[in-house]
Amino acid sequence: AQSVTQLGSHVSVSEGALVLLRCNYSSSVPPYLFWYVQYPNQGLQLLLKYTSAATLVKGINGFEAEFKKSETSFHLTKPSAHMSDAAEYFCAVSEGRDDKIIFGKGTRLHILP
Amino acid sequence: EAQVTQNPRYLITVTGKKLTVTCSQNMNHEYMSWYRQDPGLGLRQIYYSMNVEVTDKGDVPEGYKVSRKEKRNFPLILESPSPNQTSLYFCASSLPRDRGRSREQFFGPGTRLTVL
Numbered sequence: 001a002q003s004v005t006q007l008g009s010h011v012s013v014s015e016g017a018l019v020l021l022r023c024n025y026s027s028s029v030p031p032y033l034f035w036y037v038q039y040p041n042q043g044l045q046l047l048l049k050y051t052s053a054a055t056l057v058k059g060i061n062g063f064e065a066e067f068k069k070s071e072t073s074f075h076l077t078k079p080s081a082h083m084s085d086a087a088e089y090f091c092a093v094s095e096g097r098d099d100k101i102i103f104g105k106g107t108r109l110h111i112l113p
Numbered sequence: 114e115a116q117v118t119q120n121p122r123y124l125i126t127v128t129g130k131k132l133t134v135t136c137s138q139n140m141n142h143e144y145m146s147w148y149r150q151d152p153g154l155g156l157r158q159i160y161y162s163m164n165v166e167v168t169d170k171g172d173v174p175e176g177y178k179v180s181r182k183e184k185r186n187f188p189l190i191l192e193s194p195s196p197n198q199t200s201l202y203f204c205a206s207s208l209p210r211d212r213g214r215s216r217e218q219f220f221g222p223g224t225r226l227t228v229l
Binding site: 009032034036041042043044045046049051090094100101103104105106 | 158217
């Protein structure tokens with residue numbers, strides 16, 4: 001069965017520092033992987049997705065994620081944090097056999113001035 | 114503008130008083146889904162629908178009902194709400210996988226429900 005684990009429910013980084021949000025997945029077949037962002041009082045919006053075309057995926061707002069099959073990971077990074085990046089981030093996986101997507105429990109990113 | 118809309122955005126009600134949260138999408142998506150979001154638990158799927166008149170239970174369906182009479186609408190019904198259904202609810206839609214297109218889900222803005 002598919003599952004997603006996000007390490008760290010809260011992550012704090014200084015403005016300008018590297019952002020690294022960790023996601024590990026479990027899937028019995030090649031997965032589809034997603035990162036969503038949720039700004040305060042808003043719904044979720046897609047940051048980026050992996051659909052087997054390329055292992056390094058670039059998304060919106062300068063974020064990117066790398067699919068590492070050997071580590072079953074899909075960590076999200078951004079070279080330089082901005083105050084506007086403060087939000088909750090969700091990693092999600094789908095095995096593609098149906099349209100079901102499983103979400104991780106989320107990581108709240110705090111940006112320190 | 115392509116979007117998923119939900120109404121109401123905020124609702125305070127009392128135990129046992131039936132309520133409906135509406136969800137509508139204008140993207141001609143076959144797949145629609147309801148989630149609830151609770152602190153520390155992430156998003157959990159309540160019900161989903163693969164197409165008109167086709168619905169199925171998600172991970173936490175107890176206490177909820179849905180219907181899919183039209184492609185664009187997917188209302189969530191709480192026949193007898195209880196305090197443990199106090200939560201933030203999201204509706205989402207997507208194209209089905211077999212179209213070979215992106216399967217990303219598009220989310221509504223959320224409905225914050227409080228059951229007293």
